[in-house]
Amino acid sequence: MWDKVYTNFGYWDVYSWLAFFLIAGGMIFFIRSMGRKDYKKGSDQDEIFFGSNPVPEDGEDLKVPASSAYWGYTQALKPFYDGLVGLHTGIATDYVGWYILVTALVALLILV
Amino acid sequence: MKARIFFLISILLVGGLLWTGLQAVHPFGIPGETPMDDYFIANAQGEAAANNVVTSIVFDYRGFDTLGEGAVLFTAVISVAALFRKRGHN
């Protein structure tokens, strides 16, 4: 039950990972406990530091919308994604068409 | 538009696939060895006591398929009823 999982090339041992996380967590707590203890809620220390810009009042202004995430990635792969999204037309008959296309391809590969 | 030409070609290819398959099954009207069907024909009266061989297969030898078929019909009815259900009825 406590063995490793061998894969013929290496092994997987969840318990060493758990031990690693325990040790790492202990170290984090240790380092954290060495910090200053004079934090007070409601004082100047509570203020948000916003890169010396004026801090927005509302959370909405601070939020990054999901469609902006990985902007650079999608921009870099724009041709790829244009083709891929263009493939997903959403037309019901195209779904059938793709199915028949794959059937024909597999038939060609297996029968010929 | 280009995709639809591919679709047309692939439909013809699938037709060809089915046609090659159909060429390879037994010729029309001359099935080869049929042990299972001969068993049904010979034993439907003795085992299931039914004159109609098809009914004896549908309800006795393959009765479970028929239950499944009834379940499909039931499913379709319930689905249609769920689609056209009255609002607020819980």
Added chain:
Amino acid sequence: MIGNFPYLVVGILFVMGFIGLVFERNLMKIAIAMSVVEAATNLFIITLGYRSGGSIPVWTMAGGGSSRMVLPTPQALTLTAIVIGLATTALMLSFVMMIYRHYGSLDVRDVRRLRG
């Protein structure tokens, strides 16, 4: 004289159904094409079970001996397939009716809010 003509009919029905499924634009016509494919499947299974000169597999009406009956299993399978086909047709047409109510159109190019 007949040869394998029934098989050819089955194959042509399949291809016609596929063409209808892929190239028709009206949802109702797509449902009809699906019915054609179902009919082709049923015809195919029954065609496999025919034995030339065979009699009906019902002893009440049979004339000859047991080996002269047509094969009964495909008939039982087709019976199941027909009822299943009716169930799917009814459900598909209900979907078409409801889609028309929501989208106000039966054109398959209008019914594509989900894409990408």
Added chain:
Amino acid sequence: MIEILHLTILITILVAGFFALWFRNLLSSIISLAVLSLFISLEFFYMQAPDVAIAEAGIGAGLSTAIYIIALRACGKKQFRKEGER
């Protein structure tokens, strides 16, 4: 003679299937489908399968035509984005 009948039935199946997909008028299409079902039922009867023939005649030619027509009534006239485009 009986083979000519058989051939006629099979060819009618093909023709009915073709017209079921060809007609632009949906009602004609549905009637064609009913004819297809009816002739498939005849073909089943020819192939000594009366069980299936009764089922196909009752379900394919009777009930599913009724369901199709009910569904057709539920959908109004304006079904296409552009008139005249298949």
Added chain:
Amino acid sequence: MNPLSVVARTVCNLFAWFLAVFGIYVIIHGHLTPGGGFQGGAVVATFMAFLLVAHGGKKMQSWVKKDIFTLMECGGLTLFITAGLLGMSNTFFFNFLAKAGGLFGSVVPMGPNPGALNTSGTIALMNLSVGLEVVGGLSMILLYMFSGAHPEESFGREEAGHDR
């Protein structure tokens, strides 16, 4: 749909009853002649379709409630699965009534014979239950689709959010 004219209604009534009787015959004689629960049930459901077309949906719904069909359907299927479960002393779906003497339990002679109604064991029972189920189910489909074709009668307005 509106009801048809008087002549059409009368003709439909007449033929509908023939259809119903024929359907019930097909169901009961399922193990002797071509036919059975599905075929007979479909024929009886065509009788329902005849009445529906001839008299319109409103009148039909004043004659029979959908609950009756639900009961027929669920009852038929439950009877079917119970008939299967009763054979559980051997296996699920064992034909425990065949050749046992009592109900549907006569022995059939081998070879071509005219046939007797009291044969075939659970097959006859299952024919009846499937007939019941198919009649109920197909009539339900017809009635629901018919009522769905006239949304203003049964639906009311659309709502946003979850649907209650």
Added chain:
Amino acid sequence: MNWQDHLPALLLAVPLFGAFLAPLTTLGGKGLRNAWFIFVSSVFTLIAFLLWVRVGATGPAIYVMGGQGWNLALPSGLSIPVRILMEVDAFSAFMVLLSAVAALAGAIFSVNYMERFSGVEKFVALYFLMVTGMFGMEITGDFFNFFVFLEISSVASFGLVAFWRDRGEALEAAFKYMLVSTLGAMMVLVAVAFLYSRYNVVNMAALGKVIEWGMVEKTALVLFLTALAMKCGAVPMHMWMPDAYAEAPAGVTCALIAVSQASLYGLFRVCFTIYGSFMGSPMIPWVIIVLGVLSMFIGVSMAVIQKEVGRLIAYHSVSQVGYMLLGFGVGLLALGDARAMADYGFTALKGGVFHIVNYTMYKGLLFLAAGALYYATGSRNLNEMGGLARQLPKTMVLFMIAAAAIAGLPPFNGFVSKLLIYESSFAVHPILAVFAMVTSVLTLASFVKIFQTAFLGPELKKFKDVREVPGSMLAGMTVLACAILVLSLFPTWSLNHLVEPAAKALVDQASYIGAVFAAAATGGGL
């Protein structure tokens, strides 16, 4: 006769009975209906567990429907079974067990989730029918019966996907799903008819015994392969999958995943058990591998750019199915070759089987968590969400577990199966492993995106009065989370007791076929 011999029949009879009586529970009101829902779900889960235990102890279980005894498969003097057989080997029992757990979790979740819908008794009936179809596909030993159960599960899932019929998108998704799925089922039927015409047999074991490699068999294999691969969502036939998964009610999606796994089961039953070592060419394994790699890569690429929670997770389903196809394809490639099998093939199979259970558990949990988010906030759009960690802390923790598992972060189970697949596919061709790892990275990236935009960030004003979701939804999610934790913390145990018997049964064609004929030999004639 032992009552445990009847377990395969009971497994199907209980949910069917539950479905047939469900419309009548309206008479007893809401409480009775919910009690019936949970009770029947628990019962079939229990039966599935008992069946799994029994199959593990005594080998493949045979059940003959309608025979005079449960094991009298062959009639006297005939070498083929004529009645419908249920044949449960270790792989089937494994699939049944995990489908039952997923279905139970979905059922518990749905009790509160479906409160906002009308006509819930119909929902209950459809849910049980879908479960029946899924179980039937997994334990049947008969091809036509397989088709019938495929249709039951498909038709029920069409109804369930469209259950919220006031939303046009749900109907559209159901229609698209129905169109391809019905066509696929028809093609399965045509393939069954082809095999029947050649051998006059529809029993799986008997077919596996007599099958040769001819034209008819090739045609049937092509039809089976594409239809079942379409049903489990391989690219480029995956387009119905994000639609249907995202639009179905969340509890249903949890079970729908298990349904698509049942199709995957059918695919591998056909490839391994029916065709098996008779498989003439290495072309079929390569087709499966290529489909798998395409699914992995394209699925995850589409997932990264999605804006809706449900669609994003559904595109991940496509990519995860690709992992399984890759693992099984590598295993199939090594099937005829004993040395390759010992070297990497069996590892790949173990990885694939382990990935099935992992995937069903964490993907079910993810969809349930997405449903909980939707239930709480009323929005599916990630652009509108933010800062929900304060209002939904429990949901967040459960979501985090599932997201970490699917992304393959180390202590969780997702990594184990992925590791097995990486290392074995690396032995076939390094590029496969590269694709798998890129997929894993992109998976992590997209889940970071969901987590960051939905749960983290500043609190939004419009979500001020959002409450934690009700108890039954949390309970349903907790079931799956516990399963994930068990699989993660005891990988050796789960590999040895859960995965390895299933993988062995999949490879062992002779014992599947032999079980039918051996049972007949001991039992005698009909």
